[in-house]
Amino acid sequence: QSLLTQPPSVSGAPGQRVTISCTGSRSNIGAGYDVHWYQQVTGIAPKLLIRAISDRPSGVPGRFSGSKSGTSASLAISGLQAEDEADYYCQSYDSSLSAYVFGSGTKVSVL
Amino acid sequence: QVQLQESGPGLVKPSETLSLTCTVSGYSMRTTTYYWGWIRQPPGKGLEWIGLIYYDGKTFYNPSLKSRLTMSVDTPENQFSLQLNSVSAADTAVYYCARSFRGSTWTRENFCFDFWGQGALVTVSS
Numbered sequence: 388q389s390l391l392t393q394p395p396s397v398s399g400a401p402g403q404r405v406t407i408s409c410t411g412s413r414s415n416i417g418a419g420y421d422v423h424w425y426q427q428v429t430g431i432a433p434k435l436l437i438r439a440i441s442d443r444p445s446g447v448p449g450r451f452s453g454s455k456s457g458t459s460a461s462l463a464i465s466g467l468q469a470e471d472e473a474d475y476y477c478q479s480y481d482s483s484l485s486a487y488v489f490g491s492g493t494k495v496s497v498l
Numbered sequence: 499q500v501q502l503q504e505s506g507p508g509l510v511k512p513s514e515t516l517s518l519t520c521t522v523s524g525y526s527m528r529t530t531t532y533y534w535g536w537i538r539q540p541p542g543k544g545l546e547w548i549g550l551i552y553y554d555g556k557t558f559y560n561p562s563l564k565s566r567l568t569m570s571v572d573t574p575e576n577q578f579s580l581q582l583n584s585v586s587a588a589d590t591a592v593y594y595c596a597r598s599f600r601g602s603t604w605t606r607e608n609f610c611f612d613f614w615g616q617g618a619l620v621t622v623s624s
Contacts, residue, residue, distance in 0.1 A: 389544060421601035423610035425545075432594055432614040433545065439602040444612065476545055480607040486560045487547040487609070 390415060391477050391490035398496040399467045407493045409460045409477035415488060417458035420480040424453055424462045427474045427492075436475070437462060469497050500525045502595050502615035510589075510622050516582040520595030520615060521575075527553050528573045533598040535611060536569070536580050538591040546591075550598060550609075551578050558606070585622045592617040 392410045399405040409422060416422055424437035435444055437453040440460065450465045460479075464471055477490035506518035520534070527534065536548035549559040551569045559567050568581040582589060595615045601608030 421608040421610070423601065425611075432617050433611075434614070435599075435610060435612045438599070438610050438612070439608065442602075478545075478610065480609075482607075484561065486562070489545040489547070492544045 389491040390481055390484070390488045391479060393475075393477060393490040393493045395491070396494045396496065398498055399464075400498045401467055401469065403467050404463060404465045405467055405495065406464075407462045407475055407477075407495070409462070409490050411458050411460075411479060413458060414483040415458075415479045415481040416455065416460055418482055420482075422453070422455055422460040423478045424451075425476045425478065426471075427476065429473070433476065464495070467495075467497055471495055472497050500597055500613040502597065502613060504593060504595050504615045504618035506618060506620070508619055508621060510585055510620060511624050512586055512622055513584055516580070516585050516589060516620055516622070518580045518593055518595075518618060518620070519577050520579070521577050522597075523576070525597075526573075527571065527576050527578070529553070533558075533606070533609065534571070534578050535596050535598050537594045537596055537611065537614075539594070539617075540588075540591045548580065548582075548593075550606075587622050590620065590622045592619050594618075 421439045425433040426436045427433040440455045441453040501523045533550040535550040566583045571578040596611040597613040598609040599612035
């Protein structure tokens with residue numbers, strides 16, 4: 388059972404906007420620790436997509452954006468493309484576990 | 499460009515020790531900036547952080563694995579390693595090595611993982 392809860396799946400048509408939530412608690416996201424997002428295409432290692440809530444590493448398209456409010460964070464994908472089909476994970480730090488924690492993962496499907 | 503590559507046995511017997519090495523290229527681990535880590539992913543499941551190590555050997559372990567875990571670093575060879583004792587089927591996973599990177603601050607709790615190896619599947623079975 389992950390401490391960071393994500394919806395198992397989201398889907399959208401090409402060009403649409405989808406959002407993925409990452410719900411935590413006062414010992415992780417709510418404590419002010421950064422939230423990071425990763426994209427994992429099937430069979431490939433995860434790729435850092437968003438760093439520190441909303442910062443995109445070099446090479447990440449601008450259609451990916453992140454935000455945070457209270458004990459939750461969100462990843463938005465605008466202008467959904469077929470190549471965005473992948474699993475997405477949030478990551479933060481939990482002070483009660485003294486460990487980095489990953490979300491349960493969300494599978495994005497492009498209809 | 500930083501590259502990481504995991505290596506080690508793909509099959510380990512129950513109760514034995516899982517050992518993996520990560521070779522880093524394109525960047526010297528002696529540079530004091532970064533920590534280096536291990537993350538694993540059981541087949542069809544999510545990601546689990548295992549531990550971090552610094553170039554000087556300082557370690558931070560996931561408390562859930564700490565009693566069975568040893569990480570070490572070999573800076574001349576630009577490698578770091580993982581040993582997990584007393585393995586069971588629950589330890590079957592793809593094991594990734596990765597470089598940690600700062601978040602909004604250099605506070606360790608805000609680290610993310612910016613470069614990853616391709617992963618090594620380790621199966622625990624007799």
